[in-house]
Amino acid sequence: MGNKEQKWAYSEPECIKRLLSVEDAMYVIGGKWKLKIVIAVVTGHNRFNELQRTIKGISARVLSNELKDLEENGLIQRVVHSDRMPVVVEYIKTEYTKTLKDVLDTLGDWGIKHKKKITGK
């Protein structure tokens, strides 16, 4: 396997555990849109139309489905302000959204570095 063999390796049980846990994570936050929606909500884009404007290329139908998934997983909260006229619906971050901060930081940093590597900056 050459001289560049890394120290980094998983044992077989660790491999299985990692496969399952990364699968669990990707099932919930993988795909093209979910993390982008979380980023936009955390930034303070809380209205449906605002989210659709901020997240380039997402259709209303897909955004609606993705928001439902994220809500089911506790990653955003749908709030209906029925005291306002017309009624206002907002999607806001929750206590639990915060658990994604490290994931977003790590993925974002890797994305920046990878783009530099591929494009030569």
Next chain:
Amino acid sequence: MGNKEQKWAYSEPECIKRLLSVEDAMYVIGGKWKLKIVIAVVTGHNRFNELQRTIKGISARVLSNELKDLEENGLIQRVVHSDRMPVVVEYIKTEYTKTLKDVLDTLGDWGIKHKKKITGK
């Protein structure tokens, strides 16, 4: 927005930067299979059939395509041992694969915690 407002927030320029960098990352390592293949290769599953056995549910065609994508991005290396009979092909980790360690750790940890949250352990 209630009393549970978090300190964690992105400014608008930071939001745009994050959206793009997370998109870049997910483009390369998002989806159902790519990180699972990386985990299996890092563990030492280096032959095609071995990878297919380890990664439950992946078809030969998809595995083949995913391996090509990962190779193009420098995340695995395809090595042909033409000195052996029959010729042996191996997929091995590279120096660059190591840059994914933090991503895998962070995502895996989040996946474990999230599963505990959803299933109540």
